[in-house]
Structure formats: structure tokens, C-alpha cells
Amino acid sequence: MIDYSTFLDCLEDGPLAKWRQPIASGLEQRLLDSQQHGDLARWQASLAKLPSLSRVDANLTESVCLHSNEAISEEAQVQLQEGLHGLHPWRKGPFNLFGVHIDTEWRSDWKWQRVSPHIDLRGRRVLDIGCGNGYYMWRMWQAGASMVIGVDPNLLFLNQFEAVKRYLPDAPVWQLPFTLEALPEPSNAFDTVFSMGVLYHRRAPIDHLLQLKACLRPGGELVLETLVIEGDVNQCLMPEDRYAQMRNVWFLPSVAMLERFLARAGFVNIRCVDLNRTSVEEQRSTEWMQFQSLPDFLQPDDLSKTLEGHPAPMRATLVAVKPGG
Secondary structure, eight states, X not given: OOOOHHHHHHTSSSTTGGGHHHHHHHHHHHHHHHTTOTTHHHHHHHHHHSOOOXXXXXXXXXXXXXXXXXXXXXXXXXXXXXXXXXXXXXXXXOEEETTEEEOOSBOHHHHHHHHGGGOOOTTOEEEEETOTTSHHHHHHHHTTOSEEEEEOOOXXXXXXXXXHHTTOTTSSEEEESOOGGGSOSOOOOEEEEXXXXXXXXXXXXXXXXXXXXXXXXXXXXXXXXXXXXXXXXXOEEOOSSOBTTBSOOOOEEBHHHHHHHHHHTTOEEEEEEEEEEOOTTTBOOBTTBOXXXXXXXXXXXXXXXXTTSSBOOEEEEEEEEOSOO
């Protein structure tokens, strides 16, 4: 089982102190319930295969790259390859772990290159909602964050995060197997909150934005990334059924409407810092994610449309501020 004692100790003092007891109780119950998951034993066996390595250095400038200053035996390389591949499918990345290149479904490094110049994380306490396997959290730490906490209920993603965390145990980066709603009462404690790839899965987008705002201190910053469509402030797509073969997509607003969402939720200094139509080079199937991906969800003779006839995925990243501070 995952040892969260160091994380809980970090909560004893400061603005997150009131989280310590409910988080400890919630983790105990969540990890107990997780034992019923049919794939958990297999994922944990894959984690257990990963060799113990000493003198580990991290290079997080361009991606997430770990290497050892000592020679790694052939046996250890085999254990790494088998253990990491046992955690398939890998969606966010890429990672390079001691010479094993994990070519993930998403080139998440491309998105980070587009977004990171517009935010300053130095010395900031960061919350990442829907953090996936934690790829962006490692990049946030490299960018100067003093603490990064991610939440995502997906247990496979948690095990993928732990595959990296075991080699960087002292990093102030933690992942909790919760939803946003399962966190304790709003903390008003975070300097920066990220919500990337979450809003369009929410039936009530304004409620989600209000929940995110409640996590921020006055003057704190929200980084919001979501699917959008072209159009004016009155344009919003609500798919009848699926969007790019996803069932749980509810709202794709225009950027102008999204800016209004944020304003109605009480944010200020709202700005769109990135608008990008997702390419089949940025999201695709690989050896490390062998299931269907974006090329399978677009019309083969017209990549500007999804199989359902909707506009192909376009994603916007907006930055906004909670008033005060």
C-alpha cells in the first residue's frame, strides 16, 4: 500500500492543517475500498517489479526524465521495461525512466510548452484537479512550485504516478485517489489551481468553477483547459450523445462564452493564453497506449470533423484570478 505519512506530516502546519484528519480518514477508506478493484493486484505486481536504484537524478526541463549516476544492470533494465509496460495504457507523458522511453498517447510536453510561459509557479502551493498520472505535476514542480497536490480517482493513474514517485520520494509532489468533491471543505489555501481536461465532463460547469475558486486563496490563479468551439459569446455545443466517441462530454463553449462562465463565477483578469486544434500527431496510439485514439475518432476523409460530424477537438487554456489578495 502507498505510504502517505510524509504527506500528512506536511499538512500539520499552515493553511492545509484542517485537511489532515479528514484526508487521513479518507485515504484509509479509499485504499481499503480499492482492494476490490479487479486490476489492482496486477498493477501493484508491476510496481513491485521495478528495481531499487540509487543516486537518481531528475531532468524535468523538457519532459520527465530520470537517470542513475550508477550503471544499471541488464536484469534491472528488463525489470524496468516489464514493470512499466505492465501499467499500460500510458496516456499523459512522455517519460524517460532510466533509458526506458514511454511514448504516451498524448504529447503532453507540447501542451506544457504552449502554456507554461504564461504562468509563474515559483514558490506556489499548487492543486491539480484530474491530474491523470501526474505528468504535469512533475513539470509544475520543476517550474518552481513549493508543493504540488494532484487528485484523480483513477487507480491505474495513481500506480503510474507511484512508478515515478518511488524514485523521487523527497519531492513535494503527491497524488490523492479522490475526486474534487471528495476533498475536505474548501481550503482557500492554494496559490494556483489547475483544471485541465475536466470541465467538459461536468454537467454543471459553473458549479465546477465555483468549487475551483473555493480552493484558491484571494489573489490565487486558476489555469483552466477545456474543449471549445469557434463562435461568439452565444455559441455552445451540447452533443446529443457522443463527442469523438466519448459519452460523457456535456458542454463545449466558445472561448467568449467560457470567459463569461469565469466572469459569472466571480473570476477577474481573465485571458485566453492558448488555443490549439489537437492534431493526430499530438494524440495517437502507441506501443504504450495500444487502444483507439484521436485518428480513430475523426472522419477519415475530413480530419476537421469527428465521426459524429462535430468540429474536431480544439482546446483552449484560460488563466483567471480570484479577487482579493
